[in-house]
Amino acid sequence: MSKRLRSSEVCADCSGPDPSWASVNRGTFICDECCSVHRSLGRHISQVRHLKHTPWPPTLLQMVETLYNNGANSIWEHSLLDPASIMSGRRKANPQDKVHPNKAEFIRAKYQMLAFVHRLPCRDDDSVTAKDLSKQLHSSVRTGNLETCLRLLSLGAQANFFHPEKGNTPLHVASKAGQILQAELLAVYGADPGTQDSSGKTPVDYARQGGHHELAERLIEIQYELTDRLAFYLCGRRPDHKNGQHFIIPQMADSSLDLSELAKAAKKKLQSLSNHLFEELAMDVYDEVDRRETDAVWLATQNHSTLVTETTVVPFLPVNPEYSSTRNQGRQKLARFNAHEFATLVIDILSDAKRRQQGSPLSGSKDNVELILKTINNQHSVESQDNDQPDYDSVASDEDTDLEATASKANRQKSLDSDLSDGPVTVQEFMEVKNALVASEAKILQLMKVNNNLSDELRIMQKKASRLEKQNSTPESDYDNTPNDTDPDDTGSGRKGRQRSMVWQGDGSVPDTAEPHTAPSPILPSTEDVIRKTEQITKNIQELLRAAQENKHDSYIPCSERIHVAVTEMAALFPKKPKSDTVRTSLRLLTSSAYRLQSECKKTLPGEPGLPTDIQLVTQQVIQCAYDIAKAAKQLVTITTKENNN
Structure with a gap:
């Protein structure tokens, strides 16, 4: 269904005309x-x-x-x-x-950051507040007042809240009342149409009993939204739910991939996942389908406009701070699958979703999946160094992971960390994809984007700091009512808590050099000094990234040394024992990442005993360290600017 825009409609964020x-x-x-x-x-x-x-x-x-x-x-x-x-x-x-x-x-x-939403009065027990909001939502969905329900959801009400006294969920209430738009809103926020109430009835049952047939049909569509979207992505058709057809399993034109022993083993592994882990994997693939389809629409509608630049590229799924870093890394790897590989994975998920929904048993003997994988791995003589290679993107943390780890974090035996974990593809195809993308341009562009944005923000803060010397009444930022100890890049929707920066604690971490008797100091350096040092750090990081882009690996060590000097000078601006926990955390991330960067860059020296020879792996580690340094520097600029203006 197309949308005809009225001339009075404007963009909600900038008030520009004709939002599309x-x-x-x-x-x-x-x-x-x-x-x-x-x-x-x-x-x-x-x-x-x-x-x-x-x-x-x-x-x-x-x-x-x-x-x-x-x-x-x-x-x-x-x-x-x-x-x-x-x-x-x-x-x-x-x-x-x-x-x-x-x-x-x-x-x-x-x-x-949800910086401008209405804040509830602080209470000691947040769970009580969420429960109260959810009860209000439970009551409100029987009416047509959508904005009231959206406001409650924005404050933390839970769409799947099960009312202990009423014995049902908000979606049951909306369905019984025939409120189809409320049902749509609840579904967007995660309400499950298949949930049973205390009587064993689903929202679909209540919609049918009330004669709300359009709503009942729509709830069934919502229930199968994930598999319908995957099928439509591959073949452009959706199942006919009215006539009892709930799944379409497309077939590959070239089925050779499906017949390989590797593909069969991968399918067995997929089938061995628990329902919960399978659902997580399926949701991640759904998000990747959405990213690919939205990208296609985006490029088709921009017509080579100035917006199609590296700053608008979304090369892989953005990090969701509510997920583990392992899962985020696996999600990002989905972007590396070519069309054939991704289609095969989607078909396998559709097939197994149908099997699980219909309760069909696994076909064939229940072989030990681990044994199958190790056997195939030995047959294809996969190089041993790849078994231990962390394969992740620059915006995630430095955990050893793969797509299998995304779907089986509860069972992370080292013996399973093989190159067979990215779905039903041949070893040859997988190695080609992996080698081509380990140090891909997308990763470096992503960090370049982060660094360029940081440089822009620093210039803005410099101007504001100069103005503040003349008039102290002007706030440092348009967004000064956000919490002091959070970073915009690390926060989720605000409903399920905030994820702190994880400080790297490996070899080379910097101990607290303050004497035990030193009293915590609340004094912070001037904003201008911090900005000046941060500019030097970002300039050096840009040189390092250019070297990575141009494969000038011999430039890594001198670049890392310049970054280390700039980081040391910046850290020296702060007291040895800052009073603020956030300042201490950011300083520790800054300095430990700089030490680790030097250590990683030294691995490019020839003939170093006991060190890996995979230069692409080293480049990944270097990019990760550079990202952590830039992030910590940005946090320190933000903190000092706010504190100095208070």
Whole structure:
């Protein structure tokens, strides 16, 4: 179903005319420029769909339209509506603002940090607050007031809340009342149409009993949304649920891949996963399908505009801080599958989803999956160094992982860390993909983007710091009501807590050099000094990244030494024992990452005994260290700027 925009509609984030995208879970319409930022946040923050070039279930589009027309945007910009916000210097983005850093900074604050939503009074027991909100949601969904329910969800109400007294969920209530738009909203926030109430009835049962046939049919579609989307991605058709057809399993034109012994072993491994881990893997593949389809629409609608640059590329799934780093790394690896490999994985998931839903037993003998994998691994003589090679992307942490670890973190025996873990592909094909992408351009571009954005933010902060010398009444940032100890890149939707930066604790970590009797000091260096040192660090990191891009590995060591000097000088600005836990954590991440960077770069020296010879692996580790250094420096700039302005 296509969307005909009215001229009165404007972008929710910058007020630009004629928005052509929607953020489904936020209930807003957004323009192309703002959508480029939304896409980089990930689906856990914003689920984007093109209003004209993406197929829409009619009631889902109606739900988003209703929220937009009833002021859903005021939920995300609550504090900006206060006249005091204008006086304090906080404002929303304008159409004329640059995408980076202006619009991007505002959008991250608005949706990722939830910097402007209405805050509830602090209570000792957060679970009580969430329970109260969920009970309000449970009551509200029987009405047509969508924006009230969205506000409750934004504050932490749970879409799958099971009411202890009523014995059902909000989706049961909405279905019984025939509130199809409320059902759409709840489903977007994760409500399960298959949940049974205390009487054993599902929301579908209540919709049918009430004569709400359209709602009942839509709930079934929502129940099979994941497998329907995967099937449609491959063959452009959806199952006919009305006539009892709930699965379509496409067939590959070339079935040779499916007949290989490796493919059979991979399928056995997939079948051996618990339902919970299988669901996680299927959801990750669903997100990757969404990323690929959205990318295709994005490129088709931009027509070579200036927006199609490295700053708008989403080369793999953005990190979801609510997931483990292992799972995030596995999710990112899905982008490396070519069309044939990815299609094979999707078909295997569809086939096993059907088997699990219908309760069919596993076919064939119950062979030991580990034994099969080790046997095949030996037959193909996979090089031993690849068995222990961490295969991850620059934005994730340095854990040894693969796609298998994503789906079996409870069973991480070292014997299974083989190159057979990325789905049903041949060893030859897998090694080709792996070798081509281990030090891929996408990784370096991603970190270059982070570094360039940091440089832009530093220039802005420098200007603000200069103005502050003349007038102390101006706040340092448009987004100064965010918590002091959080970083916009590390926070989720705000509903399930925040993930702190994990400090690397391996060899070379820097101990606390402060004497035991030294008292904690609240004194911090000036913002200008910190910015000046951070600029030097980012400049040196850019030199290192250019060397990585150009495969100038002999430049790694001198670059790392310059970075280490700049980091040491920056750390020296701070007291030996800072009073702030956040400052101590950021300093420890900064200095330990610099030490580790030097250690990794030394591995490029020829003839070093006991060190790996895989230069691509070293490059990955170097990029990760550089990312951690840039991130820690950014945190310190943010902290000192805020503290010095208070």
